[in-house]
Structures are given as structure tokens and as C-alpha cells.
Amino acid sequence: MLKRLNLDDRLRLPYSIGTGIPKGGDGEIEGYLQSLRVQGFCVVERVIPEGQVRTVRESVYRGRRLLQQDREAERSKRIELERRKNFDSQIGSGPERLERGHSAPVRPPMAPNAELCDIARNEIFAECLVAPRVLRVAKAMLDTHVRILQTEVNKSSKPTAEALSEEQLLRRGWHSDWPHDLTAYGPSSEEPWNHCGAVAQPFPDVCMALSTVWYLGPEDVTPYNGGTWVVPGSHKDPRNPRGPDDGINERAPIPGELQISAPEGSVFMQDTRLWHSGAANQSEHERTAVVCRYAPWWLSGNEFGNLHSGGHTLRTYVPREVYSRFSPELKLLYRHLAEGEEDILQPENQHKASRARFVDPPALPEPGRFGDNSHVVAGAMSMEEWERSRARSKR
DSSP states (O other), X not given: OOOXXXXXXXXXXOOOTTTTSOOSHHHHHHHHHHHHHHTSEEXXXXXXXXXXXXXXXXXXXXXXXXXXXXXXXXXHHHHHHHHHHOTTOOOOOSHHHHHHTXXXXXXXXXXXXXXXXXXXXXXXXXXXXXXXXXXXXXHHHTOSSXXXXXXXXXXXXXXXXXXXXXXXXXXXXXXXOTTSOTTTTOOOSSOGGGXXXXXOSSOOSOOOOEEEEEEOXXXXXXXXXXXXXXXXXXXXXXXXXXXXXSOOOTTSOOTTOEEOOBOTTOEEEEETTSOEEOOOBOSSSOBOEEEEEEEXXXXXXXXXXXXXXXXXXXXXXXXXXXXXXXXXXXXXXXXGGBTTOOOOOOHHHHHHHHHHHTOOGGGSSOGGGTTTSTTOOTTOOOHHHHHHHHHHHHO
């Protein structure tokens, strides 16, 4: 028999996991970076101003409806393409065949027959992705040439239909995100291509991507309406909740776990190694969210799967006409997916590459320091010392 728990009223109140981080300027960005490095996550508050959240949320609802129509057309197109290649294939038009990826999978073609990127029907939301605070954090953690490899606008948490038992509320689904998800779309002997790629254990101590959840209301995110469960510091743990030899029960609570809370319009950012789990939404409203993944240029997005129009789609694209309407900053994040475009190094990386090619000791601030390199002791400088030396040279 299910029963409604006597919940602490504080679970319904808005507060932020970002409390304590100074607001404004370099201090705020450094606070987010420190949180990501130490805890594995941070919350950037009110990236979308209060007065604009509703407009963005409703535009996402419209985008979802348009995408649903696109997916239907994509299914039909891909079935027809497969029939042309194999006249004897028995391919049905029902959603079960394509959604579950049974025998004779329909492989995704290139644009314009590939799957449409979600962002192509969500242009109002798209411009939020270049918000200066979020972009500064992503570039500092990853690389000055960042891309967006995942865009999913249908990641909302729907209200539970009935009261949940204490046992149900204790249930977890611990995992890390791609490329650190060890079980992402696992392969089989019939469909060995299904696995979208994952970093093997033991993970190198490198932040390879940042998963971001954009909270679009209509309420602030709290434990009561499904704030994500996280295990602080777990991004530094060599184990994995789904590691075959790590002995972790991915369905059970973990000591030190906590739930994310934040005002609507905020962005939750996490190192993809972080252990996290979805949570039940016990409120009366859908908790609207969009998920995007920022990654450095060197991380291949071809191995990240989407599951919209059948099989495990490895290719998405942004049509020319949509891409042409993007702001210059947004174009840099999606150029690698744009129809007819070729990705190039972003300006900051071009500058760094240029400096590295033409360094001439006499042109350096203190050429006498370099001389015969007798001052260098190979392997003796830590990353922290290197960063301090760079800071001194800029003064």
C-alpha cells in the first residue's frame, strides 16, 4: 500500500546549492571552478533572468512539438532509404521496430537525411547557451575551443501519478555521464555498433566534458520536485557505480549524497565522471529541463548516441537556414554539426597556436632568464606552480 510521507516543509522551499559563492566578476567564476574541481559540480544561478524564463520555457514546449513531427518524418524517410538498399528486408512502419532497434537496424545517413539536432527547433533557448558565465566556466574547465555534443530538450521530470512509499523514495539510479558511462547503450552480438563509446577504467584524472541541466521552471528546483541526486567528490573516485568489479549497488543510497536545489533559470553543471541519479518529482508540476553537454574540440561527438528516430543515431545536424540565424558566439558551439560547414579553431585557440609557433627567446619579457636552460629541472614543476608562474609573468 503506497502512502504519502510526512515531508519536511523545507524540501518544498527554494534554496541554492550555489550559496556561498560570491556574485559578480572573476570571484564568482573562480567559485564555480573550485566547486567543480573539488565537488564535481556547481550551480550557476539565474543564468536566464526571472522575467525571461517563462518565454524560454514555452518556446521549448513549442520546439518539442515541432521535433515530434520531424521525428515522424525521419522515421518514414529512413525506412524508405533502407528499403531501397534492401528490397527483401521486412521493415515495418510501427514505432516498436524503430524505437527498440530489433534486427536489420536502420543506420543513420548523413545530412540532410540524418537526424535533426534538437537545437534546430529551439532557437530562442539556443542563445542561452552562450551565456557568459556558463561559457567562461566551460572554457576554463575544458578548453577555449568548446563544442556542444549533446542537446536534448525533452529531459523534464514529470510528476508522479500517486504517492510514493519510503522504499520508492530511497531508490536510486547511480551512473556517470558519457564519455564515462560504462554501460551507455550497450552492444550485443547482433548489434555490436550500439555502444556509443566510453572511457575505460581506470579513468584518467581529466575533466573531459560538462553535462549541464538548464532549469526552466515553472518552479524552483528542490528535493521535493526532483532535484538531481549527487555524490560530492565522486568524480575523483576510481570506481564507478556501474563498474563490473566495483561492488556498488547502483539502486541504493550512498552516504554523503545530496540533492541539487536552485532557482528557476539556473544551470547545474557537472563533471561527467560525477556519480548522480534522477529523483522523483512529488510536486504537481512538470520540472522542465534541457540537457546540453559542453566538450573540448578533441572529444569525438560521433560516438554519442541519440535515441529519437530509431536505432542508435550517431549523427545529428543543424540545417543551413537555421545555422545562418545563430549569433556568432552560438555558431562556434554548433559549427561542427552545421550542414555544409567545416569546424575551425576558435579565435582564442588560434591566438594561442600563433604564440606557440613564433616564440623567440629574445622577445620574451626576461630573455636573460632563459639562457642555456640550466634553470629547468624536468618534471619538477607542478600544475599549481605553472599556473602561479603564468600569473606572475602577466603582471
